[in-house]
Amino acid sequence: MSRNKTIKRIGILTGGGDCPGLNAVIRAVTKTAIIRYGLDVFGVEDGFLGLIENRIKPLKFSDVSNIIDQGGTILGSSNKADPARFCVDHTSDGKPIFEDVTDRVVENIKRAQLDVLVCIGGDGTMSAASRVTEHGVPIIGVPKTIDNDLLHTDVTFGFNTAVTIATEAMDRIRTTASSHSRVMLVEMMGRNAGWITLYAGAASGADIILIPEIEFDLDAVCRRCIDRSQHGKAYTLVAVSEGAKPKGGHVVVDRVVQESPDPIRLGGVSEVLSHDIAKRTHLECRATILGHVQRGGTPTTFDRTLATLFGYHAVGLMMKGQMNHMVVWKKGNLGAVPIHQVADKQKLIQLDNALLAACRATGASFGDAG
Ligand code: F6P
Numbered sequence: 001m002s003r004n005k006t007i008k009r010i011g012i013l014t015g016g017g018d019c020p021g022l023n024a025v026i027r028a029v030t031k032t033a034i035i036r037y038g039l040d041v042f043g044v045e046d047g048f049l050g051l052i053e054n055r056i057k058p059l060k061f062s063d064v065s066n067i068i069d070q071g072g073t074i075l076g077s078s079n080k081a082d083p084a085r086f087c088v089d090h091t092s093d094g095k096p097i098f099e100d101v102t103d104r105v106v107e108n109i110k111r112a113q114l115d116v117l118v119c120i121g122g123d124g125t126m127s128a129a130s131r132v133t134e135h136g137v138p139i140i141g142v143p144k145t146i147d148n149d150l151l152h153t154d155v156t157f158g159f160n161t162a163v164t165i166a167t168e169a170m171d172r173i174r175t176t177a178s179s180h181s182r183v184m185l186v187e188m189m190g191r192n193a194g195w196i197t198l199y200a201g202a203a204s205g206a207d208i209i210l211i212p213e214i215e216f217d218l219d220a221v222c223r224r225c226i227d228r229s230q231h232g233k234a235y236t237l238v239a240v241s242e243g244a245k246p247k248g249g250h251v252v253v254d255r256v257v258q259e260s261p262d263p264i265r266l267g268g269v270s271e272v273l274s275h276d277i278a279k280r281t282h283l284e285c286r287a288t289i290l291g292h293v294q295r296g297g298t299p300t301t302f303d304r305t306l307a308t309l310f311g312y313h314a315v316g317l318m319m320k321g322q323m324n325h326m327v328v329w330k331k332g333n334l335g336a337v338p339i340h341q342v343a344d345k346q347k348l349i350q351l352d353n354a355l356l357a358a359c360r361a362t363g364a365s366f367g368d369a370g
Pocket of ligand 1: 145
């Protein structure tokens with residue numbers, strides 16, 4: 001394999017919330033870079049935070065052996081370290097003080113003599129990466145997130161594992177819902193995108209699927225629960241996105257992480273809904289918030305293979321000189337798009353989505369009609 005002589009040393013970082021498959025990408029990038037091209041590989045600790053604080057260490061072949069099946073990231077990650085808006089201190093009343101520390105990042109990359117940086121992350125990481133490329137740092141992006149909300153790629157790694165975990169949870173909740181004739185709500189992550197909920201809802205045959213892209217009508221949700229309890233099944237299984245909201249209403253915010261570029265953390269809508277449905281229908285309701293269990297543990301076979309393809313392709317792109325692009329999976333093929341086209345954007349479910357139509361056709365309610 002011919003080698004791009006200008007690239008000798010590469011860095012890898014994992015940014016944003018972690019997800020299963022990160023280690024499989026780190027492994028694929030490192031092994032491809034070493035075996036195919038004889039490059040020196042360096043790992044940046046805790047995402048962009050490690051570049052701000054100059055925590056960069058060599059990644060050897062042995063460091064990435066036996067990690068393909070491990071959840072989390074051996075490099076660590078941070079979702080509070082956007083170099084353009086980094087919290088350097090707090091005011092006396094606890095408000096964060098932000099500074100643009102991009103120059104420090106560029107300086108540390110130069111000091112480590114990194115020719116290219118591989119940034120594995122979601123939209124926040126791609127936005128930060130895009131701004132760093134404007135300072136002359138060549139970057140290759142790899143799309144990660146359980147939320148599957150990155151634009152221009154059909155799928156991100158981590159999503160399949162999260163859907164598998166959520167589907168298994170739904171299957172388990174179904175049996176107890178049935179035993180007790182209850183309305184059971186299962187809340188899934190995804191921020192403002194309903195991908196996990198749509199796929200896990202479809203795969204588990206949920207009776208009601210509530211996603212951020214379709215505002216729900218509480219009356220319609222209650223009617224469906226009552227209909228089921230009166231005609232046929234005494235229980236109702238509801239898959240609900242953390243970002244679901246009622247018509248004209250608001251999302252339920254769990255907390256605000258002020259230092260984070262995207263400070264709002266959603267959570268708790270299923271608890272609110274559980275009480276609202278119980279009050280209106282007098283049916284017994286319970287809510288289960290799946291939370292970070294969706295991000296933990298071993299990646300599925302699909303995510304391990306996608307992560308391996310992405311990592312391998314990322315190195316191929318840089319060696320071809322196709323910098324400042326993010327690897328994508330489109331219509332069954334590997335490809336690449338300029339990182340700036342992905343930055344600050346989100347891929348949401350369109351109303352003509354085929355799985356959404358299939359769910360409706362097989363009897364699921366999205367809470368938007370009687
Ligand atoms: O983006 C991944 C994600 O897990 C979202 O689905 C969720 O809303 C958020 O991160 C949770 O963030 P944190 O780990 O900061 O609680």
